[in-house]
Amino acid sequence: MTIGMRDLIRELSPAWLRRTWGERFTYAHGLALDGVLEWAIQGVKARFPSKAPEEALPLLGKDRGILRGFNEPAASYRRRLARWMTDRRRTGTPFAMLEQVRAYFTGASVGLRIVNDRGTWHTIDAAGAQVVDRLKGNWDWDGAFPLMARTRYWAIVTPMPSLWVTEGVWGAAGAVWGDDGLGLGFTATLDQIASLRQLVCGNRGGWKPAGTLCPFIIIEFDAVFTPSDSPPGVANGKWKNWGIDVAGTYSPARNQECRYISGRATS
Numbered sequence: 078m079t080i081g082m083r084d085l086i087r088e089l090s091p092a093w094l095r096r097t098w099g100e101r102f103t104y105a106h107g108l109a110l111d112g113v114l115e116w117a118i119q120g121v122k123a124r125f126p127s128k129a130p131e132e133a134l135p136l137l138g139k140d141r142g143i144l145r146g147f148n149e150p151a152a153s154y155r156r157r158l159a160r161w162m163t164d165r166r167r168t169g170t171p172f173a174m175l176e177q178v179r180a181y182f183t184g185a186s187v188g189l190r191i192v193n194d195r196g197t198w199h200t201i202d203a204a205g206a207q208v209v210d211r212l213k214g215n216w217d218w219d220g221a222f223p224l225m226a227r228t229r230y231w232a233i234v235t236p237m238p239s240l241w242v243t244e245g246v247w248g249a250a251g252a253v254w255g256d257d258g259l260g261l262g263f264t265a266t267l268d269q270i271a272s273l274r275q276l277v278c279g280n281r282g283g284w285k286p287a288g289t290l291c292p293f294i295i296i297e298f299d300a301v302f303t304p305s306d307s308p309p310g311v312a313n314g315k316w317k318n319w320g321i322d323v324a325g326t327y328s329p330a331r332n333q334e335c336r337y338i339s340g341r342a343t344s
Contacts, residue, residue, distance in 0.1 A: 081107065081111045081114075082107040082108075082110040082111045082114060083103075083104050083107030083108050083110075083111055084107070085107070086103045086104075086106065086107040086110075087100060087103060087104065087107070090103055123136075123137075124137075125159075126154075126155040126156075126158035126159045127155055127159060129155075131151060134151065134154060134155070134158070137158050138154070138158060141158060141161040141165075142161070142165065142283075143157055143158055143161050143164070143177075144177070144181055144272055144275065144276060145181075146180055146181040146182060146183040146184070147181070147266075147268070147269060147272070148183060148184040148185065149180065149181070149183040149184070150183070153180075153183055157180060164176075164177070168284050169284070169285065169286040169287060170286075171191045171199035171230075172199060172201070172207055173284055174191065174232075174276065174277060174283075174284035174285065175189045175190075175191060175199060175201045175207075176201070177276050177284050178232070178234070178273065178276050178277065179201055179205070181272060181273070181276060182236075182240070185236070185237065185239065185240040186203045186236075186237040186239070186240070187203060187234055187235060187236050187237065187240065188200070188201070188202050188203050188234070188235035189201045189232070189233070189234060189235075190232070190233040190235075190302070190304075191230050191231070191232050191233070192216050192230065192231050192233065192302070192304075193216070193229060193230040193231075194216065194217075194218065194221075194229050194230075195212055195214070195216075196212060196213035196214040196215045196216045196308075196310070197209070197210065197211050197212055197213070198210040198213065198304040200304065203237070208304075210304035210305075213304055213306075213308075213310075214308045215304075215306045215307060215308045215309065215310030215311075216231075216310055216311075216312050217309050217310070217312055217313060217314040218231070218292070218312050218314070218316050218317065219314060219315070219316060219317035220314040220315075220317075221317075228288060228289050228290055229289065229290050229291070229292060230289060230290075230291055231291065231292065231293055231294070231295055232277045232291060232294045232295070232340075233294075233295045233297060233302050234273070234294065234295070234296050234297070235297050235298075235299075235300065236296065236298070241263050241264045241265050241296070241298075242263065242264050242298070243262065243263050243298050243334070243336070244262050244263055244264065260336065260338075261336075262336045263296060263298075263336045265296070270338060273294060273338070274294065274338060274340060277291055277294055277340065278291045278294070278340035290340070291340035292339075292340055293337045293338060293339060293340055294337075294338040294340055295335050295336070295337055295338075296335060296336040296337075296338065297332075297334070297335045298334055298335070299334060301332055301334065301335060311332065315330050316330050316331050317330075318330060319331065
């Protein structure tokens with residue numbers, strides 16, 4: 078049994094301070110000291126993820142740059158907060174970034190890839206297996222890859238229907254885009270989009286390699302992009318703009334079944 082300051086003061090007081098008025102006087106001072114002591118104890122506990130109260134977890138996550146998944150249980154988040162130093166040592170590596178994105182989607186099945194201008198692919202599948210396919214040469218976004226090869230990458234997310242679904246192709250019969258609080262063209266919430274951009278593209282608290290740029294996060298609803306694509310692959314050097322002039326007709330340049338989240342406008 079823990080003895081509080083109020084009880085300790087009484088035990089150490091002379092007999093004349095243990096009587097009615099003296100006891101009340103010392104008890105009041107001890108009660109205030111107990112409050113300060115409890116405040117200090119709770120403050121120390123709040124620094125440790127395993128001991129911190131639930132309301133302290135967002136503050137720990139902000140300090141350590143560990144974003145909590147939108148459906149992630151507290152126990153899972155506490156474990157990730159506890160190993161933040163180990164994870165942060167790997168900041169700037171593709172799999173470190175993908176692991177954080179996968180943790181953000183805890184409870185949902187997603188496939189994740191990062192591909193750069195040189196056609197090197199880093200993949201974590203829905204089961205968590207990690208695969209690297211190096212220098213496939215099958216990704217040419219805008220024809221500038223010889224110059225930008227070491228500085229640009231694209232993140233590709235393949236969500237299961239239980240997570241997000243497409244709202245159809247723009248202009249198609251029955252397609253409704255832009256519901257309040259949802260992404261344009263698919264059912265991700267604005268908070269989920271902002272969190273994904275921060276993890277993949279953010280300079281502060283993100284996981285990107287220094288000096289690199291993620292032009293777009295691509296949401297694919299089928300297996301559109303794969304490392305096994307033969308050069309020039311799906312991105313054929315004409316995807317810089319949304320459309321291109323084909324025989325005098327402005328036509329879509331990119332795959333219309335995917336959604337593209339700009340990675341530039343982020344902190």
